[in-house]
């Protein structure tokens with residue numbers, strides 16, 4: 105392994121953090137499905153897939169550097185929240201904690217002179233800025249909702265957004 109052990113270990117931990125985030129968002133999708141809010145649920149489901157992709161970006165980088173990726177047990181995510189606002193607030197707080205982890209990883213890579221890891225980590229830093237922005241927007245939207253009707257309108261909008269973001273799947277012939 106040519107990658108610094110500190111950086112490789114932190115990156116491996118990050119693979120598990122990203123999978124954990126995927127699981128947390130799938131738990132939120134389940135909460136929203138249970139509330140009859142399938143648009144929010146689809147949106148969180150899409151987000152769970154994004155987190156899995158993040159894990160795989162790091163996984164692939166480690167494999168390319170001949171590092172064996174260690175996978176740890178994932179904590180069972182909550183599927184109960186006090187309200188949509190509560191779930192989204194917790195999602196935003198989670199993204200903020202991931203940003204801190206990526207910053208720490210970036211710092212370790214700088215300190216170890218691991219310049220080859222930097223393009224990937226730059227990508228993650230930019231992605232975290234985007235993620236925090238997206239979740240903040242979602243939170244402002246849900247806080248502005250005055251009644252169930254407006255919540256259903258927002259749910260419809262998120263469902264459409266999630267459907268548009270999904271890659272087109274070809275029907276089998």
Ligand SMILES: [Fe+2]
Nearest residue numbers: 122125155158
């Ligand atoms: Fe992520």
Ligand SMILES: [Fe+2]
Nearest residue numbers: 125155199235
């Ligand atoms: Fe994220």
